[in-house]
Amino acid sequence: MSFEHLYNKFYHEIFQFAFQLSLSQTESKDLLQDAFMKLFTELEKGVELENPRAWLYKVVLNLWRNKYNRTKNQKLNNVQLNLGESISQTPENNFIKEEKRKLVFDCMAKLSTNDRDILLLYHDGLSYAEMAEILDMKSTSIGTTLSRSIKKLRLELKTKYHELFE
Secondary structure, three states, X not given: OOHHHHHHHHHHHHHHXXXXXXXXXXXXXXXXXXXXXXXXXXXXXXXXOOOHHHHHHHHHHHHHHHHHOOOOOOOOOOOOOOOOOOOOOOHHHHHHHHHHHHHHHHHHOOOOHHHHHHHHHHHOOOOHHHHHHHHOXXXXXXXXXXXXXXXXHHHHHHHHHOOOOO
């Protein structure tokens, strides 16, 4: 595939992931620019990427880790998360949904980097094989690791906010 095709196909999706990591449009654009420059360089060298989508996720994640060395106190509450509610859109329901989202990301901030990363990748709809490639894990370990991460998040939510997340 050509660089232009890959850029057009994955730009929005990878931008969303970069934004989930950095919580800043400017930083997200910087991460994307660096990632797509690396992609361009690889394609110019004649490298055939088996899964360019996973490759871009991995590059963005590694760039983020290298540049920012994330801490557990990140402000994760700007990330969009579908909490599965199908409640009518009233101001009260929107407020409740927003507050729940903030609580979820507050609890995610207390998880390990690996737990947060796998939850964000899963939320973005990546396959187990893609997550394994991005996180440098065995694909057979992804299901177990993801399940444990979800359980940790649920436990954190139930411990702190049991009345909201029963």
